[in-house]
Amino acid sequence: MSSALVPSGLVDALRKARRVAILTGAGISAESGIPTFRDALTGLWARFNPEELATPEAFQRDPKLVWEWYAHRRELVERVEPNAAHRALVTMEQHVPKLTLITQNVDGLHQRAGSQNVLELHGNLARVRCFHENTVIPSWEDTGEVPPRCPDCGGPLRPDVVWFGENLPADAFEKAVEAAAQCDLFFSIGTSGVVEPAASLTRLARQMGATVALINLDVEPRDVPPLYQIHGKAGTILPELVQRAWPERT
Template identity: 45%
Template sequence: MTDVVAFDDVLIKALREAKNVVFFTGAGASAESGIPTFRSGADGLWGDFDMEDYATSEGFTRNPKKVWQWYRDRRQDMADLQPNTAHNVIARWQKKASNVTVITQNIDNFHQDAGSDHVIELHGNIHQFKCLNDHPVVASSVNTLDEPPLCEICGSLVRPDVVWFNEPLPQEAFEHAEMFSRESSVFVAVGCSMDVYPAAFLPAFAASSGAYLIQINPEVSAFDKYAHTLRGKAGEVLPQLWLAVWGEVFS
C-alpha cells in the first residue's frame, strides 16, 4: 500500500511555474530497481568485496584483470534490471517541460534507458570505457573481453569510465552540474544521502541562487534541515507529485 503524500501548495506552485528544474538523483533512486547501494554489508554493492581492491585506481593497477572482470559481472547483474517508476516520471517530466536537467550520481544508465536525454553523470557510467590517460574507448569493442585491452592511442590499460574513490569528479560534468544547479528555480534531490562531497554542494549552489529545495527520501538525511522533504520512496512519491503538479495520473 502506497502512503499518500500531502503536498504543500507552495511546493506545487513552485514546480508548476519553475523556470528551470533540476532533478538530482542518488543511490536511493536506483535502489528501487534492485541496484545495490554503495554500502558495505549484505545488501550493499560491496558485500564481501573490498572497495580498496575494486574501486580505486591502485586496486586496478595491482590487479587489472580481477577488477575488469568484476565490473563485467556487475554489468551482467544489471542486464536483468530496469529503470523504475522514478526514472520514468523524471523522463516524462523532461518531455512535459522543456527546462528540466537530470544530474545523477548513479552509473547505471537508467535515466537514459527511461528516455531522459539530458543527463549529467557525476560518477561516470559503468557501460562506458576510457584508458588510464582518459582517451574514450568504444564500449562495444571491449565490454565482453576477459581482460582489459590496451588503448589504441597511448597503449595504457582500458578501464571502466566510473569515478573511483580516490578520484576527482569529471571536471566538465561537475561544471555543468554547478551551472544548472545555480540556474535552477526548483532543485529536487531524489534518494541522495547528501554526505558525499563535492556532489552535496550542488543544492547549496541552487539555494544560493534562490531555488526552492525539495528532497524525496524515505530516510532521514543531512538535507532534511534545508529542503522541503517528501518522506517516501521515489517510485511512490514521484507519481503522486506528477498528479499534483500536472493534474493527470501518471501511467
C-alpha cells in the first residue's frame, strides 16, 4: 500500500494523542470473512431477511428459528480469526495512554485479538440471556430444547445482542459518550456512520475539538485536518498507520 493513503498529519496526530476513542462496525469484521447485514444470506437461510430475524417480535413468533439463525452466525464467527486491522488496534492500545474501543460488532474478534478496553454497544454472540428476566445466563442444562430454557425462571434464552427496536446497553453507551467527548483523536472504522445513536459519537468528538478519521470503503478521500476520510480497507490502512506512528516499536 502506498503510504499516501495514510496522511502524515494523521500519523502525527496519533503519535501525539493522549486519549483515543475508536468506533468499529461491520466493515472491520468483513475482512475476516464475516458477512455484514447488508450481504445476502446463503444456503438454508437465503430466503430470510436478517433484519426481520433480529427483532424481539420475530423471537416471540418463532423462537426456534431465530435461535438457530444466531447459532449459524456463531458458527461463522468461530471459523474465522481476527485480521490485521484487529491486531493493529491492539498495538495502538499498547502505545496510547488512554484508548477506548467502542464496537457495534457482536463477534468478539477485538477481544480475541487482544484488545482490553472494549465497549460492546450491540452485545456479544457468545453470551445468552433470559428473554423474560433480561439477565445474562452463563450456563444451563442441555435438554435438547431449542431455544434452551433459563435455569432460573424457565423462560426461553436468547442471544445477548441488541435487536432492532431495542435500546443500547446504557452503561456501555454512557462510557462511549464520555470517551468520545474527552478524546484527542477519534476513529470511525468500517461503519456507515448513519445508524443512531452510535453515529452521534463521531459528531460529538468533532464538536468537542477532536481530530476525526473515517476509514471505510464508502467514503470520499479527504485530507483536511481535523477531519481525515480514508477510502480503503482497515486491514491495510491501520497496520500502515501504526507502523508509521511507532516504527521503532512495531
